[in-house]
Amino acid sequence: MIDLSTLIFTPKEMNAVDAASAASGIPSFDLMERAGQAVAAAALRRYPQAQRFVVLCGPGNNGGDGYVAARALSETGAVVAVFEMTDATALKGDARRAALACPLQASPLNAYNPEADDVIIDALFGAGLSRLLSDDIQQLAPMINDTGLPVIAVDLPSGICGLRGKVLGNALQATHTITFMALKPGHLLMPGRTFCGEIEVFDIGIPHRILTAHVGNIRKNHPSLWASYLPSLVGETHKYKRGHLAVFSGGASHTGAARLAATAGLKCGAGLVTVAASQEAVAVNAGALTAVMVRQVENRDDLMEWLGTAKISACVLGPGFGVGERARDFIFALTEKPLVLDADGITSFTDEPNRLFDAFAGGETRLVLTPHEGEFARLFPDIAADENLGKAEKARAAAKRSHAVIVYKGADSVIASPDGRAHINANAPPWLATAGSGDVLAGMIGALLAQGVPAFEAAAAGVYLHGEAAVKAGQGMTAEDLAEHAKLSLI
Template sequence: MARGHCNWLLTPSAMGEVDAAAAASGIDSYGLMEKAGQAVAAAVLRLFPGAERFVVLCGPGNNGGDGYVAARALHETGAPVALFHFGDPATLKGDAATARSRCPIEGAPLDTCRPAPGDVIVDAIFGAGLARAVPPAVADIVQRVDEAGLPVVAVDLPSGIDGRTGVVMGAAFRARHTVTFMTRKPGHLLLPGRMHCGSVETFDIGIPFRLVEAKGERLFVNGPEAWDAAMPQTDAAAHKFRRGHLTVFSGGAAATGAARLAAAAGLRAGAGVVTVASPKEAVAANAAHLTAVMLKAVETESDLADYLHDERRSVFVLGPGFGVGAKARAFVTALAAAGRRLVLDADGITAFAEDPQALFSAFADSVPRLVLTPHEGEFARLFPDLAADPALSKVDRARQAAARANAAVIYKGADSVIAAPDGRALINGNAPPSLATAGSGDVLAGIVGGLLAQGVPAFEAAAAGVWLHGDAAQRAGAGLTAETLINHIDRWH
């Protein structure tokens, strides 16, 4: 699924197992800590060469050990360094105790730290493994640093961020830069953790990557490495029907725009033929705006049955502007029974809020051919128990939802998670804030539908669609609208 190593993600617990496996294989674990701390010091000096003082905050575990190494390295360059420790450093054990014993700087208790103008903070208190609320002394220093507006370089992950979920555990530093090791963690990409990390640098401290692969959790950063091999290839023999037929259902006369956005996006994403299936009352409104996209009146279940007689009409988008009710449910059921592939979005999702299992059962007995695109509220309508469980991360929720629905799930947001029924999952990181605009979700549904029409499997189509959506937004610029976003969809650049 993933080529190379830059897009790998490991949870903190899995990374801990990798560290243990490295030590068990005979690798000097303190040597790894030395490399980590030296990498932090190098990043700090590179980013803040003019700092008046480096303030290193060390915690009671191995993250603190990295901090002691960094403090020593900074001191050896002649830089002014102040060191503050949380907890009694005399109780440190193992590599962290060794790192502290080799650090020539006399530390002071964390609650005595008073940041001053010109300071650069090195946060080595907790790192990625925190799973409880930060103690008051840490919350206090977070507040003092924040109020002083001082730059922070975090070791592994800003203290206060849960590395598995990205949740703020009471309080958390807002880092300018984060140095992590071997792979990023989910908390570097999931919100709100991502907003606390600043720029993220992943440093290879020398653990053989085979040990990382052995603990791999089938979780990656979304990008072409994950789906490019599944993308369709065009050649001289290509024609429009070979590139697939996508149909987008329109709403009534006053709700046609969303379907046209999705249809235009599907055409731009490469579908050979795109049709808007419109209720009769909306045919005139749609006809006035459509050019390359075709138009067909599909009003009733009987109309849909006639439309499905053409086997080339294989992929559908239902939901944008369609309306919530029995008609949506009936159309989805008919498409499922006919073996069609479907992107279910917006109103189409909400239509099944009272009986989600009816939707899941309709698509249960096949290779995944359903893509669900819920935002937070829509997700809670289909999966209320998952949405309400605070122990689950966004990745956990998306994976369990995908397995339950036998669907590729795009759990939307600035940190969209894409999950497959078999447990594969991706976290997307390229969506700019400008995508928070009316109609952008309709465009995403159309892109995914256009890729499905070309034969891309459901999970890969969902993942590629999300990434291409963000990529188009980046190139469209901050003033994008849904209409202009479509013009920047380009998987060939």
């Protein structure tokens, strides 16, 4: 069963839902009425002492929701002022009907002058906006933002692309956003997320069967999507059943990143963790590790010998490893193992990415790539440069091309699978942006792979648990603190 709270609809998918709802016999104006009433109720609940509600109405259905909200607010005795982009007689469909049913005399949008105690309802443009705002709206948005007045956005703050989360010129800064039935990508992707304030999702009566029939493959990352794949400890569990994770270290002066990944892997449930290092780095690592083992591996031949004797379940390569031919040699030796490739491992294929992609093309997905924005652009330059794609679409395109699970890192990390699934993560606190946090994430994902979790679910769970670990570690944490909190517990 689909967890409805995780559903994310693109604007195109939401249009299909609206059309299917109308075709099922639900009048579209009834949905607009419920949406506008929900906005009014939220405004009264949030700001019961408001001196004046100002409703800014656009030329489409978002504006129609605004006219309904204005009428509902006025019926409660609140003081309401309506400012519109288009005269009601020039509107069409449900928006026209809503405007004509609103008893308040509207003024032109450019006549609005903010007053000190205004509460603004932004019903100009919703999630379907995909073009730059007109000049007058672009001038209005910063003027309103500068006042610091509370803004309730209807569906999505005007100026934010519902698909990509991008700012289309300027955007209104909302304190609250009221959306309907489900989230849109623009609510979670950056920078759109920062303009939404607190988001509330209202059920306006579209049957869930219609939602599930038209939803695509994008979800809000949440344990309900992958918790059933996580390992559980039982009485007969022993260390080898919990998997053996190999983490590859850089040289003697670049060992810290591997130790962070290894520590996180051990904390996240791997039964055994071994750091593989060159002779010069073995002593450094051994002196700093206790429960994590150390193995000398100088070259590909050493690695192949080790792989032939050790029960290695999954590997992490890249953190502090070094860029170049040695990295590529090791990676090509690991093509049959679940592998998390991060940092230097990714950069080692900047000039020949297809060599990497082809090496992991067959069989089940077993490669997890964890690029930040710069690394993503180096590995997928054409996808990264496509302004028509949002982060979720870019991650999905990259996953399909690379035959790998992509963790496109950032404040709005997107996890994508070659089969088209994508999860947008939203639980990471801002203090997670600290040196070494990516190394910890690589170790956590590696630990889940070592315990038999499929690649996509391991990556999605790792990203979410990484955010939870940062919350528990608290502000001011270091990567070492983060690694200590890297656990499978969701409590």
